[in-house]
Amino acid sequence: MSGIYIHIPFCRKACIYCDFHFSTQLDYKGKMVDAICREIELRKEYLKGEPIGSIYFGGGTPSVLSLTELEQILNAIRKIHSVEPGAEITLEANPDDLDIQKLTELKQACINRLSIGIQSFHEDELKWMNRSHTAEQSVASVKNAKELGFDNITIDLIYGSKFQDMDSWKYNLQKAFDLDVQHISAYNLTIEEKTVLGTLLKKGKEPSVNDEFSNQCFDWLISESRKHGFIQYEISNFGKKDLFAVHNSNYWKGITYLGLGPSAHSFDGETRQWNSANNQLYMDAIAKDTISGEKENLSIQNRYNEYILTRLRTIWGVDADYIRKTFGETFLDSFLQKSSEYIQSGDLFVSGPVYALTDKGKAFADKISSEFFEE
Ligand SMILES: C[S@@+](CC[C@H](N)C(=O)[O-])C[C@H]1O[C@@H](n2cnc3c(N)ncnc32)[C@H](O)[C@@H]1O
Known part of the structure; x- marks a missing residue:
């Protein structure tokens, strides 16, 4: 079974650490959705008729999509591909988008796994990150999602920022355990060059990440998540039994996937290709029935190195x-x-x-x- 990834390249605000591809101009979101649907048709042969076991809306912030836009993409996928009845359909969401109405719409659209970007439960840290939500909204979003019947929820946390000491990291993790979610992704803060944080670091206005402290956070994460019944099935990913991310696990197992939208990567077993990480270039190419991007044939060394890197x-x-x-x-x-x-x-x-x-x-x-x- 194969997977489909859809990159939604829009966010309401830019987080200071984020190096993913996105734009904060949402006014042409509808046109982008049309382009993605056209890409689904243009690349209908890519997965060679393999059934689809997982669909993943990543970003950017896919929760900025309306119900109509989400259904437009899912219908376009279903028209071409055979989506398995029990397929995992994940949507990355920001807590401030997840009010009761939005969550009801997501259920209606058949989203069965929510990945909520919480990052931290500390207000000062959220402000520093330039997040668009409060800690209170994060807690409410998980509680509301559970009440509406979402039973496969993962949350993202980041450790190692200058705002943290062991106590504040312990607090963040405990909050996550208290919310009783099925899955946690916890990432060590990385400072990427082309981000606000990267620029501030270069100017000496932000400290670099303290590796020793990060390692302490990581050790605590491993031992506490184990005590709370989570299995660390990937360095940054912790799931309850039988609730590992199907889509991400397939990446790590070398299963084929089709990536749609600007900057999305695809893998067919022998080649890797990636779409242009520029919204206008991507849409202009699609308007001419072509795909703007690059392709790499993987040598045996490339494939071996990738196998070692991902499997270890x-x-x-x-x-x-x-x-x-x-x-x-x-x-x-x-x-x-x-x-x-x-x-x-x-x-x-x-x-x-x-x-x-x-x-x-x-x-x-x-x-x-x-x-x-x-x-
Ligand atoms: C594309 S983002 C998530 C989408 C969602 N819009 C959000 O902001 O929560 C995927 C996740 O990667 C993690 N991430 C992104 N940049 C990171 C960085 N520089 N260091 C550590 N984690 C990072 C964050 O936890 C984030 O939730």
Whole structure:
């Protein structure tokens, strides 16, 4: 089964840390929705008729879409693709959009998983981030969603900002546990160059992230989420049993997906392609029945490196049998040779053919996987 990702490139406000593609001009939102629907038709062959097991509205802020716009996109997808009856349909939402009426409309549109961007339960931190909502609205949005019958809710949190100490991070996490959501995504703050935060850092007006503090937050996150019944199935993702994100898990398992909308990425098993991260260029190309973007053929090294990078971040780990079958003995020998150092240091553990990171190794996941990369 394949997945479909739809990038909705609009936000009401720009968060100071965000490097995702979006515009705060919402006046041509309807035209963008028309363009996305046209892209669905233009790229109808991409998934070769595979049934669809997950649909993900990401952004930007997809909760800025009206019910009509959401249904327009979903109907266009259903006209072309065969969407499985139990398919996971996720929508990323900001708490300030989620009043009772909006939540009722989202139910009507068959959204069955909500990803709510909460980030923090501290007002001063939310203001600093330039978020468009208060902590009170965040709590209300989850409570209202639950009351309306949403039973698959995930919330996003960020740790490691200058506003946090261990107590404030513990408070944020406890609030999340108290809300009794099914899933939490918790990200270490990264300061990207082309963001407001990146500019302020360069001017010396903001401190860089303190890695030692971030690691302490991460350790606490791992141990407390475990105590509260969450399974860390990916470095930043914690789900209750049987409630892991289907769509995101499929990315990590190398399953094919079609990405629609500006900046969206697609993967067909052998190539990766990505649409232009410019709303006007994207829409102009669609108006001429073409797609503006780039494509990369993945070499065997690229595919191996991606496999290591994504799988070491997950609970499923790296499978030595899969490496042998898919990439060959040379890749396997190199993997086995390099892995012994990390097994000895207590960063990796082995279970049958599977190699996975220990809690100690998880804090250095990307660094460790880069050591395995092949040129
Ligand atoms: C596209 S955004 C979410 C959409 C939604 N509009 C929102 O703002 O909550 C996806 C998530 O990535 C995380 N994120 C984005 N930029 C980040 C950064 N620089 N550092 C850490 N987490 C980040 C945030 O938790 C955010 O909720």
